[in-house]
Amino acid sequence: MISTRGRYAIRVMIDLAAHNGGCVPLKDIAARQGISKKYLEIIVKDMVAGGLLVGVSGKGGGYRLCRAPEEYSVGEIIELMEGPLATVACLMDGAEPCPRAADCQTLPLWEEYRRLTHDFFYGKRLSDLIG
Amino acid sequence: MISTRGRYAIRVMIDLAAHNGGCVPLKDIAARQGISKKYLEIIVKDMVAGGLLVGVSGKGGGYRLCRAPEEYSVGEIIELMEGPLATVACLMDGAEPCPRAADCQTLPLWEEYRRLTHDFFYGKRLSDLIG
DNA sequence: CTATTAACCTACTATGTCAATAGGTAATTT
DNA sequence: AAATTACCTATTGACATAGTAGGTTAATAG
Secondary structure: OOOHHHHHHHHHHHHHHHOOOOOEOHHHHHHHHOOOHHHHHHHHHHHHHOOOEEEEOOOOOEEEEOOOHHHOEHHHHHHHHHOOOOOOHHHOOOOOOOOOHHHOOOHHHHHHHHHHHHHHHHHOEHHHHOO | OOOHHHHHHHHHHHHHHHOOOOOEOHHHHHHHHOOOHHHHHHHHHHHHHOOOEEEEOOOOOEEEEOOOHHHOEHHHHHHHHHOOOOOOHHHOOOOOOOOOHHHOOOHHHHHHHHHHHHHHHHHOEHHHHOO
């Protein structure tokens, strides 16, 4: 289940995309979206660290996209905020390989589902969510 | 992300399907699958309550499927154990409708993903996981 | 009838995540 | 200098996850 971190992040991206290129203060985004500004700060901080946005301090500052909306996939936003799009623990990157993997009868199911999910979200672009 | 409740439940179902129709004690399933028997008890209890299995007490007892493997969809097993296959809170049954739903620009994305997930898991049958 | 097997039941716990809140500091512009 | 805004650390309450512990009931084999 996708949590508020990922969902709010996408809404911030859409909000920024609507104000094309300009700096938008978080206060305005929070008000428009009806989300706690303090909570958004945490989320947006990670978005900056992850290279989705840039932040500009001081009067007239705010946040803005650093690419065109077509250049963002929804999948990369979700994975940055929520971690890998893995449906089960044994498919996580860096997880210790399950000793039963070789003859696990459920693993192919989870792999197929992961592929489906991955393709779905990486196929969607931020620009697809606008208008 | 699908938790052990759903994953273990599916493994129990597969294990039972392999021992066709006969009663299988939980102890044996736990040993074969390498899962704590005590923890499985909790899971299996809900599976009985949800109509996936029947339990037979006493010597020679155990659990068995109450339908043919083709008659179980993976989706119903998962939804019984994990709750509705909803990707976001605002799509849960019984959730108070979001006041922003009417012009939410992300809702169609979540609905499409839910449909994809639902169709995938309800299209899979228990019998598809065997062999 | 008794011992054994196995399901069934209630309760508890450690750990972690989620969704925030609180209060401050640093940077930039007017 | 004042105002605005991003940026930072820490804490909290509620809840879910993945179990553990110990007991009771039901049914069968000998």
